[in-house]
Amino acid sequence: MSIHPDQRYLEGLLQNDTLLVQEIYQRFAGKIKHHILQHQGTEDDAADIFQESIIDIYHQAKYKELQLTCPFEPFFLLICKRKWLNELKKRSRQPVTKRLDDLYEVGEDAFAAAEQVVKEEAQANMYLAQFERLGEKCREILRLSLTGEAQEKIAAAMGVTYGYLRKKKSECMATLLSFIQAQKI
Template identity: 40%
Template sequence: MLSFFKFVGNKGFMSQKKIHEDQKYVDGLVNNNAFIIQAIYDKFAPKVINYIKQNSGDADNAQDIIQDTIITIYNQGSQKGLQLTCPFDAYFFLLCKRKWLNVLKKSNNKEVTINEETLSKDDDAYQLSFETSVFEDKQKLFNQMFQKLGDACKDLLQATFKIKSMEEVAKSLNVSYAYARKKKSLCIGQLTKLVKESPTFNQLNY
C-alpha cells in the first residue's frame, strides 16, 4: 500500500505501478521459451545454490528448490497474469530462500527464523514473492482437495475442462446440457466447501 501511494505521489493520479523489464522472464516461462529458462539458470541460480550450500544443503537440494520455484512462477504466470514490479533476481531469490527454509523447518524440526533482512514489508519483491508463496499453497490445497472428490465429479470436471464446450461435454457423458452445467457448478461448489473446511485454510489469506 505504502509504495502504491509513493508511486501515485510521484507520477500522478491514474498511473499504475510500472511493470519491470524483467517481466520478460515470467513471460518466457509461460511461453516455454528454452532460451529464457536457460538464462534464468545462468543468471539467478548461482546465488541460490550458494545460499543453500551455506545453510545445511547441497547442490541436489538447490536443484529441486530452483525447479519447484520455476514451476510455481510458471503456474502463477499462466493463471493469474503475474506482473513483476521488481527485479526478477530479488523476487526469485526470496522465493527459493523461503522454500528452502520451509524444507529445513520440516525435516529437522529445527527452529528456523525466516529473516527477511533488509527488506521491509512494503518492498515490492517481498510482497510479490509472498503472494506467489500463498498462490503456491493454494494450488497445493486445490489439487489435494480435487483428489477427495468422488469419481463422478472428477470425471465431469476432467471432461469439462478438457473439452471446453459444455454442449460437447454433455454429449460425451450422455446427459443434457442443463444437467452437465448444473453438475459442474455443484462439483466446483463441493470443492469450494472442501477448501474452506481444510485445516490449512486460515493460512491462505482469504
C-alpha cells in the same frame, strides 16, 4: 504500479523460451546453490529448490496472471529462500528464523555456475520427462498442488473428497519418485 521490464522472464517461461530459461539458470543457479549449501543443504537440494521455484513462478504467471512490479532477481531469490526455509522446517533440521539480513545475503559462485546449469537443465528435463509419463489425473493433481492453493479447495474443484485427493497425490508422488529413481540408477 507499472509492470517491470523483467516481466520478460515470466513471458519467457510461459512461452517455453529456451534461451531465456537458460539465462535464468546462468544468472541465478549459482546464487541459489551457494545459499542452500551455506544453510545445511546439498547440491541436489539446491537443484530441487531452484526447479520447484521456477515451476511455482510459472504457475503463478499462467494461472494467476502474475505481473512483476519489481526486478525478477530479488523476487526469485526470495521465493527460493522461503522455499528452502520451509523445507528445513519440514525436515526439522534447524529452527526456522527469518532475519532481514538473510533476505539480502546472496553470495557469488560464478566459477561453478556454468557446470551447475548443465547439470540442472539435464535433471529438469529428466524430471519433466518422468512427469509426462504419469497419467493425466496424476499430472493434474500434482500441477494443482504446486499452485499453493489449499488442498480442500483443490479437492472441491476436482469434485473429489479431501481424503481421496491426499491419498491420490501421495500415490502419484510415489509413482513419480519411482520413475525418477529408476532413471538415476
